[in-house]
Amino acid sequence: MNQQVKSISLSGEIPPEAFNTRLDQCIAQLFPEYSRSKLKEWILANCVSVDGEVVNTPRLKMKGLEQISISADLETQVEDMAEQIDLDVVFEDNDILVINKPAGLVVHPGAGNQSGTLLNALLAHVPDIEHIPRAGIVHRLDKETTGLMVVAKTLAAQTHLVEQLQSRTMGREYEAVVMGNLIAGGSIDENIGRHTTKRTLMAVKHSGKPAVTHYRVKKKYRAHTYLRMKLETGRTHQIRVHMAHIKHPLVGDIQYGGRARLPKHASENFIAVLREFKRQALHAIQLTLTHPISGETMTWQAPLPEDFKQLLAALDNDAQANGLSESM
CATH class of the missing domain: 3.30.2350.10 (Pseudouridine synthase)
Structure with a gap:
């Protein structure tokens, strides 16, 4: 098991329409690239600040327009996950990768699919992508759905792509x-x-x-x-x-x-x-x-x-x- 720790800093603003919504629910919407359980873990570990003050109460109700900051350590654990799997690469530069996914290729490892997935292929194709949450995958296609997917190769690219998905401009x-x-x-x-x-x-x-x-x-x-x-x-x-x-x-x-x-x-x-x-x-x-x-x-x-x-x-x-x- 190769364990690595990477420090991350995130920031965002609670939208006005989130009035009376719980903190953990709000930051799950702000930072969808991270799991709800991970975000809650960071709240409890005093890694989340609201308007400059550390908060460790996931159920704290928001009023809207609060400034959120997260400073945390992200552990990456990879156990023989990189696999040489052919990818149909449509476009690639230093920031993003666009692939044409075939039918039958699972995007993420899961029950019954611990290997042979797109994530495994990405770890071999772009080794540094292990530092990016979910190996840079910002949207999914079902196992049997074919076609185009974009993957972020850097944290900055991932942040911008997620923003486009949230704002419905992609x-x-x-x-x-x-x-x-x-x-x-x-x-x-x-x-x-x-x-x-x-x-x-x-x-x-x-x-x-x-x-x-x-x-x-x-x-x-x-x-x-x-x-x-x-x-x-x-x-x-x-x-x-x-x-x-x-x-x-x-x-x-x-x-x-x-x-x-x-x-x-x-x-x-x-x-x-x-x-x-x-x-x-x-x-x-x-x-x-x-x-x-x-x-x-x-x-x-x-x-x-x-x-x-x-x-x-x-x-x-x-x-x-x-x-x-x-x-x-």
Whole structure:
């Protein structure tokens, strides 16, 4: 076990709308790159100051506009975690790394996935990234979701990227195939929280965190719709939960109800393609952000993976075989 200690200093301001909210909850919103348990630990260890005075009461109610300072030691413990795993690098400089994540790659180690993750790959690709919280990962894609992710290589870059995520200025666009026929585009503005009984899943809940998904129709098929989507927020499983909520779950998303629905007179080949598509049909196709150091606006696109293209081809063939004209 290689243990290292790095001193960190954080600062921020409690927003006015956080009136009467607990200190631990406020700083969790201010510094989302750190776990709630770590932030609470720092409060109890006298590492957190409010308006210049050390505070060790996590439940202390805030009034809004308080200045928060955190001075703490961050321990990094790495036990044979760096692994040589090929990454599809779309862009890289001294500050950020943009990758095109394949299906099947888990982002963080966890139960059942202690190795072979993106984090393991990053530790090998950028060894110094072990000093950055969560190895520079500022947003996630689900294991079976493909497409673009940005990773911070420095603390300064991470801070700026997290600010863009919080202020909703980072543009993340996706493409997806969903069950059923959607006539036109729209927006879904529904809070998302942990599922009441299925703890590994999320659900639309009034008590959850705000979540907004915009979508537009790219193409209509007999029993499916091809969508382009844009996120304002980045909640866990957001697109999957929102689309299931409006009764249009993603193709292949068994967890949220995307079991194959077969239109009448479907060919054996088309039935096979649908049944063999074993992951959610979701791809992070475009990422736009302000470079955290240069301030330049940058945009990247990732081509659709082969299985997604094969799914679209099968949908096209089924539509044409059954007399449905293209609708873009």
